[in-house]
Amino acid sequence: MEVVVVLALLLACPLLAITVPLLTIVLVGLRRRKQLDREIAAREQRVAHLLALNIPELGPGRLVTLVTGSVVYAPDAAARNAHRWRRLFGGSSQSIQLRVESARRLATVRALEEASQLGARAVLNLRFQSCQLNQGRRNRQLPLIELIAYGTAWVPPA
């Protein structure tokens, strides 16, 4: 009986040593993801009175200045693992796509917040840029993306 228990423990220990950290990473990632999505939703509400447009003109009014918003984002472990499986067969990788989408929303919200502080009612000529920061073989498993949103703040005529 004891022999069986000892054998089972010996077998379980290395297994636990691998699975527990992996599971922790995934859970931490998922929690951060939830927090971020909630934060973005709240901040979007606060700048909901601003129009985000990518046309260069909006009737009479005044252009204030350039506003920018940026974010450096690492897709979380759960998304990365899902993506790794997806890569075996190819096709659209929704896990990463959704992560990049929320990161871009955060960048946009930051640009809008900057405009809101200037008393603007719209951001015109909005442009988006993205860039992968850590390239190279060693970093392939840990993508790090920078997203920028920039445009020009616009205030309506007084």
Place this chain on the structure above:
Amino acid sequence: MFLTNTETVPGARVTRVLGLVQGNTVRAKHIGKDILAGFKSIGGGELHEYTQLLTEARHDAIGRMVAQAQQLGANAVVNVRLTTSSVSSGAAELYAYGTAVVLEQA
């Protein structure tokens, strides 16, 4: 200095085009912050350290562009574009460019 990423400015007239102005910065990752951010990137999420680093770097790049425009005697930079690229592993280049002009209220 007035900055905009539109080509024209409603209500103002471009009286003189002074040429292309640009500014760039190359930032390497900070060793201390890098280790922290490295750990954080395993879990995933936003890396505030890097966001801050690159935002500061972008301000520098824009500042250089503005300094160039001032030297040319411009009062505005129009059609500003911003780009980032990773020039080597562990370093990012931030680049801002635009057209220096003299704007006059119409």
